[in-house]
Amino acid sequence: MISVLQRVRSARVEVDGETVGAIGPGLLVLxxxxxxxxxxxxxxxxxxxxKLRIFSDAQGKMNLSVQDIDGAGTVGGLLIVSQFTLAAxxxxxxxxxxxxxAAPEDGRRLYEGFVDAARRAHGxxxxxxxxxxxxxxHLVNDGPVTIPLRIAPAV
Structure with missing residues (x-):
C-alpha cells in the first residue's frame, strides 16, 4: 500500500460542496x-x-506521534482519503x-479495512x-511536513 502523510493544523474533504470529513491538528492520510x-x-x-514521530515536542524537535499530540483535548485526528492516483x-x-x-472492488475493501482498523487502533x-x-x-499543511510511505506485499 502507498500513503502520503501530511501533517496538518486542519483538513477537510468535500463532496458535491458538502463536508464529509474534517479534523483539527493531525494527519491527512492519502x-x-x-x-x-x-x-x-x-x-x-x-x-x-x-507511531511515526513527526510532531514537535516542547523543544521543537519532531519527537511526537499523532497519538501523542493534543488536538483540542484529544489525540491528533486522522483524515483518511482514498487516492488511487498514488499508484501512477x-x-x-x-x-x-x-x-x-488495485481493482476498484479490492481497493474499496482494503480502504474500508484500513479505516476500520484505524478507528479501532487510534484514540x-x-x-x-x-x-x-x-x-x-482542503488543508492547512503544518511545517510543511509531507511524508510518502509504501509497504510492499510480502513475496
Whole structure:
C-alpha cells in the first residue's frame, strides 16, 4: 500500500460542496491499495503511521506521534482519503498509467479495512472521504511536513 502523510493544523474533504470529513491538528492520510496488497499491508502501514514521530515536542524537535499530540483535548485526528492516483506510473510517457492500483472492488475493501482498523487502533478522531468520489481536499499543511510511505506485499 502507498500513503502520503501530511501533517496538518486542519483538513477537510468535500463532496458535491458538502463536508464529509474534517479534523483539527493531525494527519491527512492519502492512501492507495496496489495490486497484490492484502489487509496485512494495510495493518503494517497503519502501525507505522500511528507511531511515526513527526510532531514537535516542547523543544521543537519532531519527537511526537499523532497519538501523542493534543488536538483540542484529544489525540491528533486522522483524515483518511482514498487516492488511487498514488499508484501512477509515468515511466512510459507523459500520460500516467494506473494499472498498478488495485481493482476498484479490492481497493474499496482494503480502504474500508484500513479505516476500520484505524478507528479501532487510534484514540482520536478518524474521519474519511468517500471512496471513488470526486473529492476536494482542503488543508492547512503544518511545517510543511509531507511524508510518502509504501509497504510492499510480502513475496
Amino acid at each position: 492512501v492507495c491499495a496496489e495490486q497484490g496488497d492484502t489487509q496485512a499491508e494495510g495493518d503494517k502501514l497503519l502501525a507505522k503511521i500511528l 506510473d509515468v515511466s512510459g510517457g507523459n500520460r500516467p498509467s494506473f494499472t498498478g492500483a 482520536g478522531v478518524v474521519q474519511t472521504g468517500i471512496f471513488a468520489a470526486d473529492m476536494q481536499v
